[in-house]
Amino acid sequence: xTHLTLAALCLAAFAALALAMQRHQHTLFDAGLPRxxxxxxxxxxxxxxxxxxxxxxxxxxxxxxxxxxxxxISLAAALVLxxxxxxxxxRVR
Amino acid sequence: MKSGRPKAxxxxxxxxxxxxxxxxxxxxxxxxxxxxxxxxxxxxxxxQWMLPEAPPPRSxxxxxxxxxRVVDALGRVAAPGSPQWSIxxxxxxxxxxxxxxxxxxxxxxLLSAMPTLGPSFVPSNAVPVLAPPTLAPVLAPKPVxxxxxxxxxxxxxxxxxxxxxxxxxxxxxxxxxxxLREPIVEEARFDAVTGERLAGPAGRExxxxxxxxxxxxxxxxxxxxxxxxxxxxxxxxxxxxIVSGVITHKKFFADFFTFRWGxxxxxxxxxxxxLSVLALPFHLMIAYTGLVVMMLTYLPWSPDLAFSNGGRGQxxxxxxxxxxxxxxxxxxxxxxxxxxxxxxxQQRWGAHNVARVIVALPGDxxxxxxxxRGDEQxxxxxxxxxxxxxxTGRLLAVREAVGPAAETRGVLYALxxxxxxxxxxxxxxxxxxxxxxxxxxTGLVLxxxxxxxxxxxxxxxxxxxxxxDRLNIAAIAGLPIGIAAMLGANxxxxxxxxxxxxxxxxxxFIAWGAALAWAMGRPAKQAWIELLALAAALLALLPIVNAxxxxxxxxxxxxxxxxxxxxxxxxxxxxxxxxxxLALRVARHRSKEPKAPPRSASPRPSPPALRDPEPQPTLRxxxx
Numbered sequence: 001x002t003h004l005t006l007a008a009l010c011l012a013a014f015a016a017l018a019l020a021m022q023r024h025q026h027t028l029f030d031a032g033l034p035r036x037x038x039x040x041x042x043x044x045x046x047x048x049x050x051x052x053x054x055x056x057x058x059x060x061x062x063x064x065x066x067x068x069x070x071x072x073i074s075l076a077a078a079l080v081l082x083x084x085x086x087x088x089x090x091r092v093r
Numbered sequence: 094m095k096s097g098r099p100k101a102x103x104x105x106x107x108x109x110x111x112x113x114x115x116x117x118x119x120x121x122x123x124x125x126x127x128x129x130x131x132x133x134x135x136x137x138x139x140x141q142w143m144l145p146e147a148p149p150p151r152s153x154x155x156x157x158x159x160x161x162r163v164v165d166a167l168g169r170v171a172a173p174g175s176p177q178w179s180i181x182x183x184x185x186x187x188x189x190x191x192x193x194x195x196x197x198x199x200x201x202x203l204l205s206a207m208p209t210l211g212p213s214f215v216p217s218n219a220v221p222v223l224a225p226p227t228l229a230p231v232l233a234p235k236p237v238x239x240x241x242x243x244x245x246x247x248x249x250x251x252x253x254x255x256x257x258x259x260x261x262x263x264x265x266x267x268x269x270x271x272x273l274r275e276p277i278v279e280e281a282r283f284d285a286v287t288g289e290r291l292a293g294p295a296g297r298e299x300x301x302x303x304x305x306x307x308x309x310x311x312x313x314x315x316x317x318x319x320x321x322x323x324x325x326x327x328x329x330x331x332x333x334x335i336v337s338g339v340i341t342h343k344k345f346f347a348d349f350f351t352f353r354w355g356x357x358x359x360x361x362x363x364x365x366x367x368l369s370v371l372a373l374p375f376h377l378m379i380a381y382t383g384l385v386v387m388m389l390t391y392l393p394w395s396p397d398l399a400f401s402n403g404g405r406g407q408x409x410x411x412x413x414x415x416x417x418x419x420x421x422x423x424x425x426x427x428x429x430x431x432x433x434x435x436x437x438x439q440q441r442w443g444a445h446n447v448a449r450v451i452v453a454l455p456g457d458x459x460x461x462x463x464x465x466r467g468d469e470q471x472x473x474x475x476x477x478x479x480x481x482x483x484x485t486g487r488l489l490a491v492r493e494a495v496g497p498a499a500e501t502r503g504v505l506y507a508l509x510x511x512x513x514x515x516x517x518x519x520x521x522x523x524x525x526x527x528x529x530x531x532x533x534x535t536g537l538v539l540x541x542x543x544x545x546x547x548x549x550x551x552x553x554x555x556x557x558x559x560x561x562d563r564l565n566i567a568a569i570a571g572l573p574i575g576i577a578a579m580l581g582a583n584x585x586x587x588x589x590x591x592x593x594x595x596x597x598x599x600x601x602f603i604a605w606g607a608a609l610a611w612a613m614g615r616p617a618k619q620a621w622i623e624l625l626a627l628a629a630a631l632l633a634l635l636p637i638v639n640a641x642x643x644x645x646x647x648x649x650x651x652x653x654x655x656x657x658x659x660x661x662x663x664x665x666x667x668x669x670x671x672x673x674x675l676a677l678r679v680a681r682h683r684s685k686e687p688k689a690p691p692r693s694a695s696p697r698p699s700p701p702a703l704r705d706p707e708p709q710p711t712l713r714x715x716x717x
Binding site: 003014017018021023024063064067068070071072073074075077078080081084085088089 | 347349350351352372373374378470471472473504508513514517521522524528
């Protein structure tokens with residue numbers, strides 16, 4: 001359960017960070033998002049990453065928490081990348 | 094990168110070259126190290142799969158009872174006069190008890206125990222107690238008196254039994270252990286519930302997943318010392334490649350989530366970048382800690398400088414915790430019950446967190462019993478143990494802390510091994526290891542993709558290109574073939590075959606070598622397709638072979654909820670699908686012969702490899 005929550009937090013964080021990037025906004029919505037929304041997404045992304053770290057350390061202690069966090073951010077980033085690839089391919093068709 | 098700052102460009106260019114060549118030179122080794130290292134995170138599970146006759150564990154066996162039963166059994170089984178027994182207790186991942194005992198040596202009476210380091214370094218009555226990295230030191234043979242100390246206990250990141258026979262202490266540096274030498278350690282597997290020695294079919298002779306683990310840092314058919322030096326060299330190159338790669342990477346954050354599909358070189362580069370960047374914390378950690386794990390193998394003399402007296406002996410004492418054992422009293426005395434000692438340890442560290450019982454001088458009045466803590470939820474490898482009087486069962490000492498430097502090493506060590514990990518974390522380690530494997534693989538392929546388009550005569554490349562191309566095929570498609578062949582051999586070789594465990598491994602290398610020969614003899618594209626398809630077929634066949642040769646087919650495992658067997662086989666099928674997908678992609682790939690000389694459009698004389706923001710159209714075509 002801890003791992004699931006952690007994974008969800010990291011996934012949401014990277015999704016927000018990816019959405020805050022112009023290139024991926026164009027992939028997903030054909031147009032860029034307004035600047036305020038982009039900034040909000042970026043803040044949310046970093047905030048969620050920090051929250052995930054706090055959650056990991058709180059639930060598993062510093063040593064295990066940091067290890068789990070390092071693993072989960074990599075996995076989540078890879079999943080977001082995979083999602084963007086799929087979304088991009090869909091739109092091309 | 095339009096900026097006109099020649100200095101920065103120069104640095105990046107240098108780093109790019111460094112990255113390319115450090116990555117390429119040992120890339121094939123790194124690929125094999127990454128793949129087998131990733132598999133090692135599940136080595137207990139792989140071992141279980143390779144021992145199909147042992148029943149699936151229903152519940153975690155009680156460690157205290159198992160310890161007592163196996164100690165009782167060792168009293169009958171082990172050589173009389175053995176100076177030391179070591180028992181790896183069962184846990185959720187290892188339902189079998191492995192035990193090893195040291196054979197009595199003539200000098201035992203002299204030294205009474207087994208100092209890992211020569212008599213000149215350690216008091217003769219000191220026993221290194223399970224430096225947690227390793228059991229090896231405990232049972233390590235004594236160096237020949239007068240022989241220079243050539244290895245530290247550190248050189249043995251191993252706690253499996255076979256390795257005790259292969260401990261580098263056996264050999265002078267650079268020399269293979271003498272095959273004619275009498276073995277100094279014997280081992281056996283025991284049923285955790287009944288305490289019966291597993292023999293015959295249930296003891297199917299195999300190295301199991303331990304092979305991957307050992308190959309990962311010392312390879313095979315090589316003198317251990319050479320293998321470990323080679324692994325260290327590869328690790329160092331890996332670290333260099335990672336750091337130079339990060340510097341080379343132009344748009345670390347801008348391209349963070351970027352993958353441009355189907356554009357040949359661009360796609361390979363994006364894939365390589367994504368695999369490297371997204372898992373960067375893991376890659377950095379694993380390369381660095383890998384070197385730390387073996388640091389005393391690579392820098393054996395530094396402790397002599399750091400400690401004024403005793404050098405390596407002092408260091409080993411710090412890191413692996415030595416236990417003073419009184420000399421053999423030559424008064425026979427029965428061993429006190431071991432179960433209460435394990436219970437005491439369980440109370441201290443948790444019911445499933447006792448890893449090992451070591452009995453020094455069993456049967457002697459001066460016997461000592463050491464109960465060592467497990468790795469569960471503890472990101473450190475520093476030794477923690479309780480020492481009991483073997484005759485009275487009285488607790489003599491508890492050791493739960495080491496100095497800060499030793500603890501730092503313990504933590505880095507544990508990070509590399511990941512044995513503290515629970516299920517989810519173990520999978521993360523495994524997946525990130527595979528990402529590293531793919532990072533090395535894409536990097537190797539990138540080297541050829543980049544250069545293929547520039548070949549004046551693509552059909553007849555220069556030797557260096559040809560060699561890299563073929564070695565890539567053999568490493569990337571060949572190793573899975575070898576692994577699948579080995580797993581198949583585990584099921585198909587006759588159980589009574591002499592040297593069965595060794596033959597399983599020979600078959601891996603025979604298949605791998607055959608793949609190399611095939612890659613050399615066929616056109617590159619055909620070789621890729623054929624070998625990837627063969628790997629897919631062999632991997633997919635394994636569950637079928639298992640269903641035919643054991644009574645634990647995949648469907649039964651799934652129904653019974655036997656996730657070790659089902660997991661291994663589902664993973665094999667997933668790998669089969671991956672290789673089939675790759676084979677299909679290569680087969681569909683239509684290489685367009687570059688019509689014009691690839692570089693005609695570019696004024697640059699020698700295009701830097703990883704720098705093109707937009708590949709030349711011809712490059713793109715040729716590689717897509």
